[in-house]
Amino acid sequence: MKILIDTNIILDVLCNRKDYLDDSLRVFRYCEANLVTGYISAVSIPNIVYIMRKELNSSRIKEILTTLTSIFTVADLRKTDLIRAAELEFSDYEDALQSVCALRVKADYIVTRNTKDFKNSPVPAITPSELFVKL
Numbered sequence: 001m002k003i004l005i006d007t008n009i010i011l012d013v014l015c016n017r018k019d020y021l022d023d024s025l026r027v028f029r030y031c032e033a034n035l036v037t038g039y040i041s042a043v044s045i046p047n048i049v050y051i052m053r054k055e056l057n058s059s060r061i062k063e064i065l066t067t068l069t070s071i072f073t074v075a076d077l078r079k080t081d082l083i084r085a086a087e088l089e090f091s092d093y094e095d096a097l098q099s100v101c102a103l104r105v106k107a108d109y110i111v112t113r114n115t116k117d118f119k120n121s122p123v124p125a126i127t128p129s130e131l132f133v134k135l
Contacts, residue, residue: 001135002037003027004102005072006112007044007094009128011051014064020113023128027111031071035135038072041101043094045074075101089120099123109134 005027011017012024031038045068049061056064068074077097081104085096095114099121102110110118110125118125126134 001109002039002105002107003031003131004039004041004075004098004105004107004110004123005031005044006098006110006114006125007040007047008113009111010040010044010048010068012113014048014052023132027128027131028071030131030135036131039075039101039105039107040068040072041075041098042077043097043101047094073105075105077101078104090117092117095121 009020009024009027012020013028017024027038030036045065048064049056081097081100085093085100088096088099090096090099095117098110098112099118102121102123107123109131110121110123111128111131112118112125113127115125115127
């Protein structure tokens with residue numbers, strides 16, 4: 001099974017968000033153990049750095065990049081992705097980019113805590129707990 005991990009799942013782990021940490025860590029572990037093939041969109045990386053900017057220095061950014069790229073495959077962004085995302089009926093362009101990347105890598109699901117944000121996605125969005133049921 002291929003999944004695209006939404007930025008919020010990654011931030012749960014990196015920011016130690018207690019309410020969501022267990023499930024999000026479990027998603028990381030499933031990908032690390034190759035129980036699923038995990039992708040992240042290239043757009044997630046600058047978003048993570050921006051959100052965490054007050055807590056990061058260049059050394060910590062390199063550490064995060066090393067960790068994420070050892071666990072997940074990074075789906076690059078292409079010109080066609082940018083255009084397709086703009087054509088989708090999404091209220092958030094970043095979510096549309098996630099959806100387009102998921103479609104291009106042929107992901108079965110987008111794993112997110114905000115499934116409502118992906119109601120117009122051609123790739124279904126599920127929560128971590130829904131993923132665990134499917135596995």
